[in-house]
Amino acid sequence: MNGFVLGGVSSGVGKTVATLSIVQALEDAEYAVQPAKAGPDFIDPSHHEAIAGRSSRTLDLWLCGEDGIRRNYRRGEGDICVVEGVMGLYDGDGSSTAMVAEALELPVVLVVDAKAGMESVAATALGFKEYADSIGRDIEVAGVVAQRAHGGRHERGIRDALPDGLEYFGRIPPNDDLEIPDRHLGLEMGEEAALPRDALREAAESLEAERLADVATEPPVPSSDEPVQFAETVDATVAVASDSTFCFRYPATIERFRERAAVVTFSPVAGDPVPDCDGVYLPGGYPELHAAELESSDALGELGRLASEGLPVLGECGGLMTMSQSLTTAEGDTHEMAGILPADVTMHDRYQALDHVELEASEGTLTADAGETIRGHEFHYSSAEVDGDARFAFETVRGDGIDGDHDGLTEYDSLGTYVHVHAESGAFDRFLEAISR
Known part of the structure; x- marks a missing residue:
């Protein structure tokens, strides 16, 4: 082409x-x-x-x-x-x-x-x-x-x-x-x-x-047709949040999920129940615009309960915000969120981070093994105030992350990050491998 x-x-x-x-x-x-x-x-x-x-x-x-x-x-x-x-x-x-x-x-x-x-x-x-x-x-x-x-x-x-x-x-x-x-x-x-x-x-x-x-001209072909070392299908079902709140997702991510596993979608804003699945992916988006609907949705309470029982939940940026204890809008209204992660999120008038990001895993987590690095990007207007006993999965090599030095809040078997990653990073393949065990 x-x-x-x-x-x-x-x-x-x-x-x-x-x-x-x-x-x-x-x-x-x-x-x-x-x-x-x-x-x-x-x-x-x-x-x-x-x-x-x-x-x-x-x-x-x-x-x-x-x-x-x-x-x-x-x-x-x-x-x-x-x-x-x-x-x-x-x-x-x-x-x-x-x-x-x-x-x-x-x-x-x-x-x-x-x-x-x-x-x-x-x-x-x-x-x-x-x-x-x-x-x-x-x-x-x-x-x-x-x-x-x-x-x-x-x-x-x-x-x-x-x-x-x-x-x-x-x-x-x-x-x-x-x-x-x-x-x-x-x-x-x-x-x-x-x-x-x-x-x-x-x-x-x-x-x-x-x-x-x-x-127009045609680009050269890649040296390999496979993006990462993972290629085989896994026995797992991924539930992907998909609505006006969770709308920041790359096509390649969903394609990769469908190539290797079963995919179902649901709408937390609409109050859809969490589907029967082995793991949940909450993409980024605009939870701050739908905070009241999310707070009143039964889906968030169910998501929090399932996460506490061991269901892996992976959230990126808006997903991290939704997994937190509370979300305070720029107008000063505070709404309860899923309560999976020990953090309270606040919106600001100016962006808090904007950059390409590199993270190094300090421990094994849903998207990387200990010592591995992954690349992504961050762009958000919110900040997260974390509890004193919060655990981070990543150190920031480049970028701001959650507190300037770390990203990836982890609790139970779940992970929330401010960074968005692409399927080519291998992070979503590691997520599929983790939830299929």
Whole structure:
């Protein structure tokens, strides 16, 4: 499957809107589009899926490694893969958009804000193209998409100013309907605030779909088809929380669960009983937005009881928050949670952690053996005040974790972390092995 990467000149330049407009343009030209995201993100991919009708693939070198992102890419389906970048093209030491484009050997289409510029758009693009050579990166900046550009003289000025070797792939016209509402963790989810099709189709008419399709190339194959050493199926059933609270999960994680075990889903917010299972996975999401419903749900009390009886529960970020004793919202309202972990969680107005993370297991736990390291990422607005006798499973090699030095609260046979990990880390395979014993 051929593809290209959409890289921004900075954060906030409109990469997501450009991505969705390009997906629409390619779909209108009768290409089947596989969306992807360079970097650890759950929100942008939800918008990709709302428009493309396919789950977006996660391509992050820190989380997955070079072979891992190539494997994840090849799991996609379609004629063309459109990879939305993260931040600015060269920003990020763990896995920048440029690093992902280089590892996949995909060309870069640069998204440039043209609201107040014409020739300056060309100068910016040329600078981004030549900067790759100056830092020794093997990256092809193929051309530009002009974000917030008008037609007529404005468009002609941008097109005519581009030097040889930089192609003009079209523009995204200014349109208030092409604005996605945001909240504290970023944009609202795609199922909540999908962009209107009419506005996307109008933007798509200003894009060069065939030129974009022609510039796409195919990445090299991975050296191995297997992500980790685990491959055999296990005799286990995993219950995955799935609703508007628990919505931060990578497709590759659920795919890995289904490849090796049986999977059932339930909705704690709706009060679904915990299914008959060997282990529970609580993904991240927005428990702070549904704290009252969670508190009144019988599912949380049942989950706490089952965990105390030895049922393994694995929670990531929002899952950790739900497993705690209490959750206090930014408005100051305190709600009882499942009471599995000895911690009280409080929401804040500013984010408390944002980074790629590396953890080293100080003892054997659900996702790692003692001494092993796993990589992930963290982004949260909450903090956890832990009891004095709390036990941590991990020391933080990189990142903040729960208290700056540790992550992974463990109680009974359960584990809650602030870090999100990808299936390529092997953490979910270890979880399956643990609950099948």
